Amino acid sequence: MNRSYPFFLTLILMLWCGPAMSTVQTTEWDPDGATAIDLDTFRRIPVLEGGRKMPMDTFARNRLLQFSGRTRLEGEAAVSWLARVFFAPETLQQDAIFLIEDPETAQALGLDTVHRERHTVNAILTALPRLEEIVQKAGTREADARSRVENELFRLYLNIIEYMELINAFAFAQPVDAFAVDQMETRLRLGLDPEAEAFSYLDIFRAATGLRPLIGRLANVPGTDRTAVEEEALRLSLNLYEWGHFYRDQKFVMIPIQAGDEERWISAWAVLGGDGKTRDPELLLVLDTLQDMTRAYRRGDQAGFDRAARDFRQFVQERLPDDRDLQWIDLEVRKNDLNPFMLTRVFYLLAFLFALGALFALPETQQANRVSKILRWIAFGLCAFALLPHTAGLIMRILIMDRPPVTNLYGTFVFVAWACALLGLIVERIQRNLMGLLAGAFAGIALLMISGYFAADGDTMGKVVAVLSSNFWLTTHVMVITLGYAGCVIAGLIGHAYLIVVCVAPGRQSLLDSLQRAIYGVLGFGWIFTWFGTMLGGVWADQSWGRFWGWDPKENGALLIILWVAILLHARIAGMIGPIGLAAGSALGIIFVMLAWLGVNLLGVGLHSYGFTSGLAFGLNLYIALQLLVLLVLTPLASRALKTLGRKRGQ
Amino acid sequence: MIRQHTAAWATAILNFGSSLKLGVWILGGFMLLVFFGTAYQVEHGLHAALDLFFYAWFTPPISQWAAPDSVSIWARIGSWLPLPLPGGWLVMSALFVNLSLNLLRQLSKGWQKGGIILAHVGILLMLAGGWITHHTAQEGFLSLAEGDRSSIAISHSEWELALWSAETAMEKAEYRFPVELLAPGQIISIEELDLILEIEAYYPNTRAHYGPPVPGEPVALNVEGITSIMPEPQRGDPGSYLPAVLINARRGEQSSQRLIFHGSDNMPLVLPLPSSPWYVQLRRRPMPLPVTIQLLEFRKVFEPHTTLPRSFSSRILVDQDGLQREVIVAMNRPFRYGGFTFFQSSYGTAGDGRDVSIFAVSHNRVVWAPYIATGLTGLGLIVQFLIQWVGPGRKRWEVDP
Secondary structure (H helix, E strand, C coil): CCCCHHHHHHHHEEEEEHHHHHHHHHHCCCCCHHHEEEEEEEEHCEECCCCCCHHHHHHHHHHHHHHCCCCECCCCCHHHHHCCCCCCCCHCCCCEEEEEEEEHHHHHHCCCCCCCEEEEEHHHHHHHHHHHHHHHHHHCCCHHHHCHHHHHHHHHHHHHHHHHHHHHHHHHHEEEEHHCCCHHEEEEEEEECCCCCCHHHHHHHCHHHHHHHHHCCCHHHHHCCCCHHHHHHHHHHHHHHHHHHHHHCCCCCCCEEEEECCEEEEEEHHHHHHCCCCCCHHHHHHHHHHHHHHHHHHHHHHHHHHHHHHHHHHHHHHCCCCCCCHHHHHHHHHHHCCCCHHHHHHHHHHHHHHHHHHCCCCCCCCHHHHHHHHHHHHHHHHHHHHHHHHHHHHHHHHHHHCCCCCCCCHHHHHHHHHHHHHHHHHHHHHHHHCCCHHHHHHHHHHHHHHHHHHHHCCCCCCCCCCCCCCCHHHHHHHHHHHHHHHHHHHHHHHHHHHHHHHCCCCHHHHHHHHHHHHHHHHHHHHHHHHHHHHHHHHHHHHHCCCCCCCCCCHHCCCCHHHHHHHHHHHHHCCCCHHCCCHHHHHHHHHHHHHHHHHHHHCCCCCCCCCCCCCHHHHHHHHHHHHHHHHHHHHHHHHHHHHHHHHHHHHH | HHHHHHHHHHHHHHHHHCCCCHHHHHHHHHHHHHHHHHHHHHCCCHHHHHHHHHHHCCCCCCHHHCCCCCHHHHHHHHHCCCCCCCCCHHHHHHHHHHHHEEEHHHCCCHHHHHHHHHHHHHHHHHHHHHHHHHHHCCEEEEEEECCCCEEEEEEEEEEEEEEEEECCCHCCCCCEEEEHHHHCEEEEHHHHHHHEEEEEEEEEEEECCCCCCCCCCCCCCCCCCEEEEEEEECCCHHHHHHCCCEEEECCCCCCEEEEECCCCCCCCEEEEECCCCCEEEEEEEEEEEEEEEEEEEEEEECCCCCCCCCEEEEEEEECCCEEEEEEEEEEEEEECCCEEEEEEEEECCCCCCCCCEEEEEECCCCCHHHHHHHHHHHHHHHHHHHHCCCCCCCCCCCCCC
């Protein structure tokens, strides 16, 4: 945040207290009809966000997620909430939409809470003066010099700004009291519908040429001598000017235009405040379509709403006939509906539980053994079945983005979860001892859950910066190295399994031997892929920046994994560690994978420093502490169990 | 007897030097170095970590790892372990020796170790290539406005004091002194010009002072009006350093003149010699290119309604002794010629409004080394994997029946 922020804040407050607060007239408003409107056509309208064309449905989910941490608002679909934001802002006051993670932050605003809570628009509006005061003071300092609470307040404030932007996006089409025309003469002279109950900014904007003669003589006439029509015309003129001035820099853009050979997108307000390039009759006509959409929604007119939404979508497609992104809008809506990674999580969880059940039913009797086999096959089937939506989700991401599915941290977690589940199934298919299943399903659930954390950052399919804009290198370097991560994670999980089996059943030698071989094989796989991926990253760096290796934290993170696994494999060959050492070392290796994957991003230095979040740092530290604790307990216990067994066998 | 004794010692040393256990310890040391060198970057930045950890024989003592104004864990650890750790050169040299000796031993073990041998050769090549690159490669930049052409790139961080006559192109100065030679007390005598330059001081990174002269400090002449200079610590990217040299210059029997040459000087100092004027400037070292590059067009494309760049690219005309061809240089698409590589690095705007394209230029004689090393090591790992898990005598990893 730069130091000029306070000036920006003042502007925002003006926005908040200015035209946006003008009351939407309740004419043409049918709450039951509006809420019953089917939004299927509306949610397929393409909009531009972060340089990417996405369906309104995705935009709504991303925004609601950003504000509230959820993609539904008390059971209401995100797109339904967004429709209310656009078309019926008077219904929003009681929406508990603004998530404040830290109760201390809420208390700083005078909100009475002791929990992480979502606060209503009304409550936040009441606290706004206090919020602005704090943010203005904190805005004079750099972000890293601010307290946690201050940073959280900044986040909240930016969310309010974006929320206001959304509310204002369709304000030009809503009937508001600022543009009420009470005098019949005014209506007639402006060419407005004498029967209409209310008027919008757009209605008055179109009639604006009629206003000039009405106010032409007012400069020389004292206020007391003005007629009611002149007073009304003056009010309309001033409101037109004020609104146009306030809203012309609207951030929500949905209208594509061509400026030279450059594709640009503008807001509806930019069309109205046109700078010459945007004063296009066709663009003005499309505003009518948007107004029709608004009115149809408010009247509960399904046919009219669908027609307007369809017309608008067709307008965008005709403007960008060869655009690749627009071809996949419907697929993205389908992906949102399917929510494949959520479905996948459920199946992995079931697979894990069935595999656990099979493990506990395993050794006792022949019948138990049969039960175990059945449970194992069910678990295997569930895990394999989970791969279907998982793979489908990845393919959809590839098609929509036109990129390999690993362009950001979210993508890498989803991909590695998939690779881990697949590796687990392969190990299980070969060894048939449940450990591959347990490891694969567990990694699948855990990594997909972590990916959910990154999904909260916003669009998970955002555009990449120019230097990453290479499908060849994303495919070779990033996918290969993340496959290496997957191998090391699965080896580490099997390492945990080995230590646990040694502790609880040290006599099961054949199982232990097979686990040891699995660790060795999967670790080797992970090592080779991490090594290859890292070297390919060096080649990419050489192609992009002219240096193969620069000791950047991300490179060093990958090198740490390579060195650690090299140490384990060589130490095992040299007899410096035994099976328990290899298992514990593999388990410890997950820490290095996480450090390379996430930790170096948290350092805030180097070319790969992105996605910095304090919550992530806490989570990573907690994981490392727990992992070390588990190993500090398990390893000596396993070692002692093996020694005890050895002594018994010796006797 | 003595010969036997010597042979036994040599064998013992060879066995120790090539031992797998030693290799494991070296890898462990390497890991610690990488870990601490990375952590060091948080407070001190990448370039300090490079100098003190990765491109050093020993790291500084642990007590010095903390930033001067922070209470760090390093200060506490360093108080009871006031020792340096082995630096990158030492660790990687030890690894090189251990791997080389081990390789000699592996050679006698036949094809079953073929993969390991290949992989180790690749790693040796990688280490050697890295060392050669670090000591011989040059890095610079070439900044061209649309329509401009040049056959000289400018070094990123290497400086020189150059003297040239009015008849000579500034890039081809008659006298060029790398700043490494500019030690205090050093006297440079240029007989042709009857000129003696006595180096008073050289600072690798400084801040210029333009105000009234500092009381007590002798008056000095500078082309930009700098009156004194203040040394700055060498932190961050060396390419951002601004060096300065203080020189006492005299001709024949004339009294000496105190001169300041600073890295920020935009123009050279003119020496009004009787024959013709000569120019002197402290400047980034020019890197003559084997071709002349002309920028025909620079294109930058942003994602719509964002400041997120989608692509940068430059259409250039490459002229080698009259033989011309057009080339596109873009992100991830460098142009290579005669050991030089040109990368699309950045862009700007010239004073007259023309687009300026900035190319990073590197000259590396062993640019191929990491590519071959990667290929060899990768091939070796795959071969060994196949020998071990698929080939005859493979290890089984399914459960015993």
